[in-house]
Amino acid sequence: MSGSLLDPDFIARLERLRLLARRRFAGTAGGARRSTRRGASVEFADHRAYAPGDDIRRIDWNAYARLEELVLRLYVAEEDLTVHLLVDRSASMGFGEPSKLEVAKRLAAALSYVSLAGSERVAVVPFGDRADRPLPPTRGKRRVGHVLRFLDGIQATGETDLAQAVDQFLARRPRPGLVVLLADLLDPGGWTRPLDRLLAEKHEPVLFHVLAAEELDPPSGGDFAFVDSERGTRVEVSLDARARRAYLARLGSFLEEVEGYARKRGISYVRVSGDDALEQALMSYLRAG
Numbered sequence: 019m020s021g022s023l024l025d026p027d028f029i030a031r032l033e034r035l036r037l038l039a040r041r042r043f044a045g046t047a048g049g050a051r052r053s054t055r056r057g058a059s060v061e062f063a064d065h066r067a068y069a070p071g072d073d074i075r076r077i078d079w080n081a082y083a084r085l086e087e088l089v090l091r092l093y094v095a096e097e098d099l100t101v102h103l104l105v106d107r108s109a110s111m112g113f114g115e116p117s118k119l120e121v122a123k124r125l126a127a128a129l130s131y132v133s134l135a136g137s138e139r140v141a142v143v144p145f146g147d148r149a150d151r152p153l154p155p156t157r158g159k160r161r162v163g164h165v166l167r168f169l170d171g172i173q174a175t176g177e178t179d180l181a182q183a184v185d186q187f188l189a190r191r192p193r194p195g196l197v198v199l200l201a202d203l204l205d206p207g208g209w210t211r212p213l214d215r216l217l218a219e220k221h222e223p224v225l226f227h228v229l230a231a232e233e234l235d236p237p238s239g240g241d242f243a244f245v246d247s248e249r250g251t252r253v254e255v256s257l258d259a260r261a262r263r264a265y266l267a268r269l270g271s272f273l274e275e276v277e278g279y280a281r282k283r284g285i286s287y288v289r290v291s292g293d294d295a296l297e298q299a300l301m302s303y304l305r306a307g
Contacts, residue, residue, distance in 0.1 A: 023166045032131040065089040100139040106201035108146040112174030114230025119174045122200040130165045145183035146176035178205040184212035194220040227289040
């Protein structure tokens, strides 16, 4: 696997993903979503009485013929959708082969490609213990290379503080949109409050839970020294069968908690491990959507 998001093989994979997504969602309109506001889109919503100063081009003359009253046609407003990609670049994301960050960046690249090809706006926000300077919302398939170069430059470093990162993201007052979180959720400060905040601010969170294969299926037997990549603490463990069972039980509880939270809040959730599962993970999300 190449270390660059711009290598021809990966671009070819993105094009296949775009075609798969388009095939699965043939007939859906890209770049627009319904709003509760009234506007001037092509989908009829309601009538209201004419008032002096209204645009006479919107008078419904068929209704006038029936009702002998001037009424205006109102339409469902359609708004551009902005896809905000929050990419965890904390040191723990550097673990694994390929690293969790590499998988997260490739997922973010795939989502960007599909979104930009579908006329959506895409913004990227790397974060660790804070939200880094973002890539502002951009639009159009011609901007794919720009977004991929930005993603390619993200490095795994520092600690995790999702709550602070989300607070800083929301402080910029982004218009409500799709907020895709790509993270391992290994955050000592917790991950539920920031997701609740996104929901409270009318965003639509999507969670790609990125874990390394070694985390899901650790080796058995032998003595190991585990070092916290973010805080530097070191723990020596004999990973015998009993210790492995205890670890897998704790891991299972953690995964059940995350999935249960997402299900209860109506958040799309996809767990992914390894670059080979990229297409499967993205299509799982698209099918759920």
